[in-house]
Amino acid sequence: MKFSATKEKLLEGLQQVQNVVSTRTTLPILSNVLLQAREGAVHLTTTDLDVGVRGSFEANVDKPGATTLPARRLFTIIRELPSSEILIEVDGKNAASIRSGQSFFKILGLPEEEFPPLPKFENAKIVTMRQKDLHDGLRKTAYAISTDETRYVLNGVLFSFKENKLTLVATDGRRLAMVDIELEFPRSHEADIIVPTKAVTELQRLLTNDGDVKISVGSGQIAFDLNNTLLVSKLIEGNYPNYKQVIPAEAKERVTLERETFLNSLRRVSLLASDKSNSIKLNFTKNNIEITANTPEVGEARESLPVAYKGREFSVAFNPEFLMAPLRNLAEDEIFFDLIDEMSPGVLKIQTPFLYVLMPMRVSS
Amino acid sequence: MDESCKALWEKLSAALKPQVSADTFKRWFSAVELTKATEDELTFHVPNNIYQFWIESNHMTALQSAITTALGAPRTVRFLTFAESDSDDFAAPQARKTDGGSSSKTVGLGLSLNPRNTFESFVVGPNNQIAHAASLAVAQAPARTYNPLFVYGGVGLGKTHLMQAIGQYVWMKKKTSKVMYLSSELFINEFIDAIQHNTLVKFRKRYRQADLLLIDDIQFLGGKERSQEEFFHTFNTLFDGHKQIVLSSDRPASEIANLEHRLVSRFEWGLTAELQPPDIETRLAILRKKARTLQIKLHDEVYQFLATRIRSNVRRLEGALMRVASFASLSGKELTQETIEHLLKDILLEERRQTVTIEQIQRKVAEHFDVRLADMTSKRRPASIAFPRQVAMYLARELTKASLNEIGDSFGGGDHGTVLHACKLVKRRMTEQDNIRQTISFIDSALQR
Numbered sequence: 001m002k003f004s005a006t007k008e009k010l011l012e013g014l015q016q017v018q019n020v021v022s023t024r025t026t027l028p029i030l031s032n033v034l035l036q037a038r039e040g041a042v043h044l045t046t047t048d049l050d051v052g053v054r055g056s057f058e059a060n061v062d063k064p065g066a067t068t069l070p071a072r073r074l075f076t077i078i079r080e081l082p083s084s085e086i087l088i089e090v091d092g093k094n095a096a097s098i099r100s101g102q103s104f105f106k107i108l109g110l111p112e113e114e115f116p117p118l119p120k121f122e123n124a125k126i127v128t129m130r131q132k133d134l135h136d137g138l139r140k141t142a143y144a145i146s147t148d149e150t151r152y153v154l155n156g157v158l159f160s161f162k163e164n165k166l167t168l169v170a171t172d173g174r175r176l177a178m179v180d181i182e183l184e185f186p187r188s189h190e191a192d193i194i195v196p197t198k199a200v201t202e203l204q205r206l207l208t209n210d211g212d213v214k215i216s217v218g219s220g221q222i223a224f225d226l227n228n229t230l231l232v233s234k235l236i237e238g239n240y241p242n243y244k245q246v247i248p249a250e251a252k253e254r255v256t257l258e259r260e261t262f263l264n265s266l267r268r269v270s271l272l273a274s275d276k277s278n279s280i281k282l283n284f285t286k287n288n289i290e291i292t293a294n295t296p297e298v299g300e301a302r303e304s305l306p307v308a309y310k311g312r313e314f315s316v317a318f319n320p321e322f323l324m325a326p327l328r329n330l331a332e333d334e335i336f337f338d339l340i341d342e343m344s345p346g347v348l349k350i351q352t353p354f355l356y357v358l359m360p361m362r363v364s365s
Numbered sequence: 366m367d368e369s370c371k372a373l374w375e376k377l378s379a380a381l382k383p384q385v386s387a388d389t390f391k392r393w394f395s396a397v398e399l400t401k402a403t404e405d406e407l408t409f410h411v412p413n414n415i416y417q418f419w420i421e422s423n424h425m426t427a428l429q430s431a432i433t434t435a436l437g438a439p440r441t442v443r444f445l446t447f448a449e450s451d452s453d454d455f456a457a458p459q460a461r462k463t464d465g466g467s468s469s470k471t472v473g474l475g476l477s478l479n480p481r482n483t484f485e486s487f488v489v490g491p492n493n494q495i496a497h498a499a500s501l502a503v504a505q506a507p508a509r510t511y512n513p514l515f516v517y518g519g520v521g522l523g524k525t526h527l528m529q530a531i532g533q534y535v536w537m538k539k540k541t542s543k544v545m546y547l548s549s550e551l552f553i554n555e556f557i558d559a560i561q562h563n564t565l566v567k568f569r570k571r572y573r574q575a576d577l578l579l580i581d582d583i584q585f586l587g588g589k590e591r592s593q594e595e596f597f598h599t600f601n602t603l604f605d606g607h608k609q610i611v612l613s614s615d616r617p618a619s620e621i622a623n624l625e626h627r628l629v630s631r632f633e634w635g636l637t638a639e640l641q642p643p644d645i646e647t648r649l650a651i652l653r654k655k656a657r658t659l660q661i662k663l664h665d666e667v668y669q670f671l672a673t674r675i676r677s678n679v680r681r682l683e684g685a686l687m688r689v690a691s692f693a694s695l696s697g698k699e700l701t702q703e704t705i706e707h708l709l710k711d712i713l714l715e716e717r718r719q720t721v722t723i724e725q726i727q728r729k730v731a732e733h734f735d736v737r738l739a740d741m742t743s744k745r746r747p748a749s750i751a752f753p754r755q756v757a758m759y760l761a762r763e764l765t766k767a768s769l770n771e772i773g774d775s776f777g778g779g780d781h782g783t784v785l786h787a788c789k790l791v792k793r794r795m796t797e798q799d800n801i802r803q804t805i806s807f808i809d810s811a812l813q814r
Contacts, residue, residue: 149566151418173422241415248388343386359423 001065001090003037005057007081007100013044013057014075016229019202021071022048032068034115035090037061045118046071051199052118053206054230067094069109077105118232121223124216125189127161129181131226135207136331137168137179140354142200143325146172153238156196159222160240161189169243175322176246180353191217194240199233206231246357248345251338253311255289259335263327265303269293270320272301279317279361284309284339293320316342317361326356373435374399380431385424393420406441407432417444478536478546482529488654490647493523496638500527500611504534507542507577507609511636513600517614518640519810521680524613527640528579531611535577545572546579553585553592569595573602577609583632584614588623597628604631620807648672648682655683661690667700674709675716685709721764721812723775730757733808744777755787756805762788764812 014033022030027049034045039061045054067090074096078086083101090096094109138157146154151173158169166181195203199222206229207213214225223232266280273280274295283290287309294300316339326348327335338347348356377399382390393416401408411417420428421444433439484504489497496518502510516524529546536544552572559568572578578599586593603610614621617639618632643651649672656663667689675682692708693700706713727741734753741750741757754776761772762784769781776784795802 149564151414152566152570153414154418171418173418239414241418242413243415245392245415246419340388341386344388362426 001035001037001067002063002088003042003059003061004085004087005042005059007078007084007086009057009059010078010086011075013042013055014071014078016055016206017044017046017053018071018075019205020046020048020051020053020198029068029110029114029116031070031072032110032115033071033074034066034068034112036066036112037064039064045115047116047118048198049116050196051202051231051233053202053232054118056228065090066112067096067109068112068115069094069096069107073107077107118230119218119221121216121218121221121232124218124223125191127166127183127185127189127215127217128212129166129183129215131207131211131213132209133181133183134213135204135209137166137181138200138204138207139329140179140326141168141170141177142197142204143329144170144172144175144177144356145197145200146170147197148172153194153236153240156194156236157200158192158194158240158243160192161185162192163190169240171241171243171246174319174359176243176355176357177326178243178247178355189217192240193217193222194236194238195222196233196236199231203231246345247355248338248340248347248357251340251347253284253309253339255284255307255309255337255339257305257307257335257337259327259330259333262305262335263324265291265305266320266324266327269301269303270324272299273320274298278319278321280320280323281315281317283313283315284311285313286310314342316346318346318358319361322358330354370399370402373402376435377431380434381427384427384431389424393424400445406443408443408445410445412446414446417446420444478529478532478544480533482526483533484530486654486658487523487526487530488643488647488651490643490650492641492643492647493518496523496527496640499636499638500531501534503609503611504531507535508607512604512607513610513612513632513635515612515614515618515632515635515637516640517617517637519615519642519678521678522640522642523679524615524640525581528581528611528613532577532579535609542576543574544577544579545575546581548581549583549585549596552580552596553589556592556595569599572599573606575603575608577611578603579611581613582615583612583618584616584621584624586624586628587621590625593625593628597625597631600628600631610635616807616810617803619803642677643679645672648676648679651679651682652686655686656690659687659690661686661694663690663693664700666702667705670702670705674713677716681712681715685712688712723761723765723767723772725812726760726764727757727775729808729812730760733804742775742777746777755791756808758784758787759791760805760809760812764809 017033021033030048032046034043036043036045037059040058041056042059042061043054043056045052047053077098081098081100081103083103085100087099088096089099090109094111096107096109098105098107141157145157149155154171154173156170158167160167160169161183164182164184166183168179168181170177203224206224206226208226211227216223216225220237221232221234223230269280269291270293272295273293280291280293283292287306289305289307289309290302291305292300292302330350332350332352334350336349338349342360343362345357345359348354348358374397378390378394381394385394396412396416397420398410399407400410411420425442428442429439432442484497484501487497496516499511499514500516503512503514516527518524532544532546535542555568559565586596600610612632617637618624618629621629649668652668652672655661656668671682671685671689675685688708689700689705692704698704728738730753731738731741734750734756736750736753740747741754746754758772758776761767761775762769765772767775769784772784773779773781791801791805795805
């Protein structure tokens with residue numbers, strides 16, 4: 001196998017796939033990237049057996065062939081190379097010679113046959129949607145994924161295909177984010193599946209704002225085909241909890257807030273939220289919200305935010321991180337904050353179908 | 366919900382209501398049932414896991430303080446979802462369906478199952494008949510006949526072959542079943558890895574959902590306490606879930622050093638089958654079968670020669686066959702006894718070394734019983750060393766060609782009667798006491814290794 005490519009193209013290609021590379025050492029082949037040189041392009045594949053990514057970059061292929069090379073090492077070498085033209089040649093023993101300008105590197109790989117193939121999708125259900133929609137939906141939900149491994153069904157995003165709608169849900173038991181995306185698909189394609197965190201993170205990196213993504217759901221696995229890049233992942237087994245149970249029926253009070261102003265105020269005040277209780281308090285009075293935080297023996301912070309509010313006067317406390325996470329990930333200027341009382345969950349909404357349920361903190365006042 | 370639980374739950378509810386909002390109570394606690402109350406634990410039934418997740422995350426303080434108010438002391442709270450009990454039946458096939466992809470990957474990946482190791486390619490002789498029959502029974506009806514199956518025997522006698530054959534048979538018959546084959550060393554490594562990366566839950570999940578777990582060389586678990594504990598729980602989970610477990614070792618479970626008793630007893634729970642070195646007829650059959658699959662043609666005398674000279678180990682036997690065959694096809698020369706002997710001189714030397722001497726026996730026995738070697742040969746015989754001496758005499762009688770008188774001489778000049786008496790005594794005690802039989806067969810196999 002022999003090919004030459006520009007440093008830029010090579011790096012771009014490697015960057016697409018290298019995050020998946022396994023850090024576990026039990027199977028050395030998994031820390032390698034599979035390179036397959038065909039006409040005019042080199043295909044790259046990495047996998048950790050749970051998630052796999054295949055990408056490619058343009059190259060002048062002199063001799064087609066395939067091998068696997070240590071992904072991280074290859075990437076760091078390519079990044080440091082002095083010249084923009086890079087020539088890579090691999091001999092029959094999977095040793096790769098890398099030439100660029102005055103530099104020469106030789107790194108040892110493993111044979112192509114040892115690399116586990118990405119799973120095949122037969123009789124998969126295929127749905128096509130705009131990349132932008134999925135990207136946007138995941139950004140609005142993924143931050144709420146649980147990291148608690150004992151609740152493994154929550155370690156991912158629920159993709160619920162129902163009634164010409166794709167609903168994305170993530171929750172960790174204290175908050176829940178949900179997005180609805182209008183989507184056309186046949187009745188037979190209705191399904192509830194859980195895509196694991198790692199696949200979601202990678203997908204967010206790969207998705208762009210142009211073009212379509214073809215989603216194939218097979219048994220126990222899913223593939224996202226984004227024109228040049230393919231991501232496949234195992235699904236999390238099990239039933240996602242009935243999230244609808246969490247959503248409060250109706251709100252008593254609603255305030256309309258300017259997202260950035262609210263976020264900035266929260267960020268400032270949260271500087272004095274204590275690590276221990278980690279809560280900030282919102283005091284609702286007529287046409288005003290007062291945001292306060294205090295830590296005994298450290299100090300306190302207070303900020304007023306003028307809003308249109310005519311409801312009952314009351315206070316409610318939240319974890320500032322949990323309140324700021326959706327504000328950071330939304331793009332809309334205007335958000336609605338629905339509340340019932342100091343003990344009931346608050347709900348953030350926007351004009352489009354999105355919902356964020358957040359449990360209040362108990363404060364001894 | 367029985368009456369006492371019902372009454373208790375009413376008391377709890379009353380204490381809980383003021384602590385949470387009315388909506389919260391209606392939404393989360395109205396569907397909760399108290400099903401079991403003990404001195405230190407309360408078990409609640411909830412309709413599905415979201416109740417558990419949400420109550421645990423948000424309302425635990427309220428619930429605990431209600432419990433303290435109602436009962437006067439805090440209790441451990443456990444949740445059970447209805448889904449766990451009823452939906453199991455239809456959730457299980459679904460889960461298996463999804464597993465299909467991964468298990469085919471496990472085998473397809475060639476993670477460790479060698480496609481050549483099947484029941485068809487296994488040569489059955491009197492030495493391994495029981496192990497073979499048991500393995501086949503297990504493969505045909507996993508978890509129904511012998512669970513766990515414990516196969517043990519020396520190096521190169523076919524333990525791995527049998528285990529992989531079981532794995533492939535089960536998998537071929539039902540592609541959706543989750544077959545896991547690994548060595549205990551890999552199990553330990555992955556366990557350490559899981560501790561390091563804090564992924565124990567994933568680790569457990571991985572092993573505890575296997576339909577058939579095959580662990581090779583289980584003796585390496587000896588001395589690894591935490592791995593043993595982890596394996597103990599994995600074992601129990603699988604066993605209770607009626608999943609087949611097959612283990613192999615180079616010695617009986619009771620002789621694995623530093624293996625916890627509870628594990629030993631579990632290993633011996635099902636069926637224990639021993640693999641012994643093959644007799645000459647079986648060795649010949651193995652050579653012929655191997656030659657046929659490799660498409661080698663050799664004279665009968667060559668097979669005969671190999672089978673008589675290489676006795677201890679099937680792997681070595683096959684290696685010798687390969688060497689002879691490749692020499693024959695490469696050089697094109699006629700194979701004479703001299704050329705073969707020259708060709709295999711290292712292997713034959715190795716084999717010859719295994720003829721045991723009386724001195725080796727004495728040393729091994731002395732080492733095992735922790736007595737001085739000098740005691741074996743001295744004329745003095747304190748009672749404490751009488752039994753080790755007798756064992757050594759018995760072994761010398763069994764393993765060497767030395768006459769009774771020769772043996773007597775090597776043990777400081779007893780006459781042949783002494784030796785005969787020792788042999789009889791040891792034989793009798795072996796039939797009477799299991800631990801003595803085990804000890805002796807252990808020394809025996811150590812000597813022949």
